[in-house]
Amino acid sequence: MNGAAADMATGSSTGPLTPARAPVLAYPAALLAFTAIPMPVATGGSIVAGSSLLAAALLLIIPALGIPRPPALRLVLVGAVTIAAFLLILANLSPVEGKASLGYWLLLASAGVMAVQMMRGLAHRAGSGSLRARLISLSVPVVFGLWLLILWECIVRGAGVPTVLLPPPSDIAVRFASSLDILWADFRQTFLKAVIAGYVMGCGSGFLVALLVDRVPFLRRGLLPVGNMVSALPIIGIAPIMVMWFGFDWPSKAAVVVVMTFFPMLVNTVSGLSAAGGMERDLMRTYAATHAQSLVKLRLPAALPFIFNALKINSTLALIGAIVAEFFGTPIVGMGFRISTEVGRMNIGMVWAEITVAAIAGSLFYGIVAMIERAFTFWHPSYRH
Amino acid sequence: MSEQVTSQAAARPQMPASATGSVIAIEDLSLTFQTADGPVQALSGIDLAIRRGEFVSLIGPSGCGKTTLLRVIADLEQPTSGLISVNGETPDAARRDRSYGYVFQAAALYPWRTIASNIALPLEIMGLPKAERAKRVKRNMELVNLTGFERKFPWQLSGGMQQRASIARALAVEPDLLLMDEPFGALDEIVRDHLNEQLLQLWAKTNKTIVFVTHSIPEAVFLSTRIVVMSPRPGRIYDVIETGLPKDRGLDIRETPEFLALAHRVREGLRAGHSYED
Numbered sequence: 001m002n003g004a005a006a007d008m009a010t011g012s013s014t015g016p017l018t019p020a021r022a023p024v025l026a027y028p029a030a031l032l033a034f035t036a037i038p039m040p041v042a043t044g045g046s047i048v049a050g051s052s053l054l055a056a057a058l059l060l061i062i063p064a065l066g067i068p069r070p071p072a073l074r075l076v077l078v079g080a081v082t083i084a085a086f087l088l089i090l091a092n093l094s095p096v097e098g099k100a101s102l103g104y105w106l107l108l109a110s111a112g113v114m115a116v117q118m119m120r121g122l123a124h125r126a127g128s129g130s131l132r133a134r135l136i137s138l139s140v141p142v143v144f145g146l147w148l149l150i151l152w153e154c155i156v157r158g159a160g161v162p163t164v165l166l167p168p169p170s171d172i173a174v175r176f177a178s179s180l181d182i183l184w185a186d187f188r189q190t191f192l193k194a195v196i197a198g199y200v201m202g203c204g205s206g207f208l209v210a211l212l213v214d215r216v217p218f219l220r221r222g223l224l225p226v227g228n229m230v231s232a233l234p235i236i237g238i239a240p241i242m243v244m245w246f247g248f249d250w251p252s253k254a255a256v257v258v259v260m261t262f263f264p265m266l267v268n269t270v271s272g273l274s275a276a277g278g279m280e281r282d283l284m285r286t287y288a289a290t291h292a293q294s295l296v297k298l299r300l301p302a303a304l305p306f307i308f309n310a311l312k313i314n315s316t317l318a319l320i321g322a323i324v325a326e327f328f329g330t331p332i333v334g335m336g337f338r339i340s341t342e343v344g345r346m347n348i349g350m351v352w353a354e355i356t357v358a359a360i361a362g363s364l365f366y367g368i369v370a371m372i373e374r375a376f377t378f379w380h381p382s383y384r385h
Numbered sequence: 386m387s388e389q390v391t392s393q394a395a396a397r398p399q400m401p402a403s404a405t406g407s408v409i410a411i412e413d414l415s416l417t418f419q420t421a422d423g424p425v426q427a428l429s430g431i432d433l434a435i436r437r438g439e440f441v442s443l444i445g446p447s448g449c450g451k452t453t454l455l456r457v458i459a460d461l462e463q464p465t466s467g468l469i470s471v472n473g474e475t476p477d478a479a480r481r482d483r484s485y486g487y488v489f490q491a492a493a494l495y496p497w498r499t500i501a502s503n504i505a506l507p508l509e510i511m512g513l514p515k516a517e518r519a520k521r522v523k524r525n526m527e528l529v530n531l532t533g534f535e536r537k538f539p540w541q542l543s544g545g546m547q548q549r550a551s552i553a554r555a556l557a558v559e560p561d562l563l564l565m566d567e568p569f570g571a572l573d574e575i576v577r578d579h580l581n582e583q584l585l586q587l588w589a590k591t592n593k594t595i596v597f598v599t600h601s602i603p604e605a606v607f608l609s610t611r612i613v614v615m616s617p618r619p620g621r622i623y624d625v626i627e628t629g630l631p632k633d634r635g636l637d638i639r640e641t642p643e644f645l646a647l648a649h650r651v652r653e654g655l656r657a658g659h660s661y662e663d
Contacts, residue, residue, distance in 0.1 A: 277493070279489050279490075279491060279493040280493050280495065282461055282487075282489070283487070283489065283493050284510075285460075285461060285480070286459055286461070286480065286485070286486075286487040287483065287506075287507045287510045287511070287558075288480055288481045288482075288483060288510075289510045293510050297495075297506065297509070297510070298495065301495065301497045304497075377497075379496040379497040379538060379540070380496075381540075384538075384540055
């Protein structure tokens with residue numbers, strides 16, 4: 001979005017030093033909104049709906065008129081007005097639901113185009129320098145996610161998509177808020193017990209075996225190919241077997257997670273241990289360093305980027321493994337159990353609430369590992385500054 | 386080749402006849418690398434004795450085995466045949482006694498350690514107490530003019546400063562013998578001149594024995610008490626030149642007739658050793 005279109009916007013008259021980009025997309029947005037004013041919003045829609053949609057359309061036109069203002073202020077104005085327009089559209093959804101007609105879609109398109117324009121402005125001002133630039137760059141994904149949710153809500157409701165196929169986010173949010181106790185119990189069962197235990201055991205044992213493989217040459221030749229074969233085993237195949245071995249409760253799920261996370265850790269650590277350069281190793285040799293000394297002071301630090309890579313891959317693998325493993329027999333609690341049973345009962349809102357929990361937990365897990373990685377591998381060329 | 390050290394050599398390896406009295410004694414030493422294209426003879430019939438306090442440069446075109454010879458002295462390569470002693474013991478024992486400091490072509494500083502803790506690295510491995518480590522780090526950072534950069538990371542420093550830090554790291558071990566493998570090869574002319582002068586002062590001050598690999602003629606003549614000219618395929622010693630320049634020389638000595646005459650002789654030696662190639 002920031003590429004060719006933006007260049008076209010700034011290209012001709014304004015110099016390269018002018019920070020403000022002409023809000024070119026505001027004009028089609030205004031045109032769409034303007035066209036929407038006389039149109040019916042919904043078949044059988046109320047007067048309230050029609051008039052607020054009219055207000056929304058007018059609101060969308062105002063920032064599009066290109067009133068000269070400081071760029072930051074104009075950005076805030078555009079954002080506020082677009083959000084206000086969206087809220088107005090949302091407020092009138094219930095009479096419109098499933099019966100939206102051309103006016104509604106034109107208005108939605110207009111607001112969507114304004115959203116794109118606002119994202120462009122934000123992304124243009126994002127950076128890593130000042131606090132303001134950093135706040136803005138943090139706000140880009142947040143705003144983007146919000147727009148996605150709003151569009152999802154408007155499209156699903158406007159088109160009257162059956163909730164079994166895709167419920168609107170507001171339904172999911174209501175469901176989420178009303179079943180916090182169930183969600184917490186599932187989260188505790190699946191994430192805090194199976195995922196964490198399996199992750200720690202799988203990554204830990206993968207790391208320790210890698211140290212052993214590094215010390216014993218025949219293991220490198222013998223174990224690694226076998227390891228690759230085991231890591232190619234489908235989780236669907238091993239999960240029922242783990243249930244037979246370790247029972248219905250979380251230990252069998254943790255076992256699946258161990259199997260899934262062990263080999264990525266092993267393979268990455270083994271290649272990481274040979275990542276140190278020849279000169280750096282020779283240096284250790286001139287100091288007559290012992291195996292343990294050169295491991296701790298050279299080869300493990302040099303392997304850290306590889307090890308963290310495995311930790312990050314495994315953070316997502318572990319969650320997937322634990323949830324899928326619960327499809328094959330579990331006590332009546334757990335995220336995978338809930339998903340599989342609520343799908344059977346056509347209770348799709350609950351399924352989406354569980355998916356939300358999984359998405360939040362997975363992203364936080366990954367994010368925490370990535371933050372620890374940055375603290376430990378600050379020296380790596382991809383992070384230094 | 387009657388006194389060859391083979392892989393079946395006795396537990397007490399034989400020493401070269403000149404082992405006593407020399408810091409490094411090498412007798413009829415050869416080294417053949419087994420490569421995928423067959424054996425490559427890197428060193429052939431090397432004889433060399435280096436006395437305490439000498440500054441010896443190994444000079445020659447690439448492929449003449451000068452770095453390999455230095456690595457044999459440091460026990461980083463094993464000779465195929467011949468005798469070698471370092472400080473009167475085998476290179477392996479000398480390495481275990483930490484009797485030399487080695488400076489590589491690149492600084493090879495560990496990027497996760499600050500400059501000060503990079504210099505402290507060999508001292509940690511030797512198991513020195515913390516106070517002693519701090520003392521030596523401070524002293525050697527002063528010696529190479531890096532005071533004030535203790536808490537910087539290697540990648541925040543220029544190439545010349547990194548190489549100075551790596552010299553400080555080698556000196557921190559306090560060895561009597563310094564092995565340097567083209568330490569200034571990657572630096573620009575001005576930085577190199579400056580570091581050459583500093584190295585010479587350091588050598589004059591500390592009376593260390595230095596073996597220095599280079600392919601720069603002015604650098605070799607300026608720094609050395611003795612220049613070993615080597616020629617390639619197989620790597621062998623072509624000429625050994627005593628320089629006899631005064632110990633407290635400055636960079637301007639490079640304009641004097643004596644200096645130019647020595648440089649001329651080195652160049653002749655390099656050319657003669659090379660001539661059969663074309």
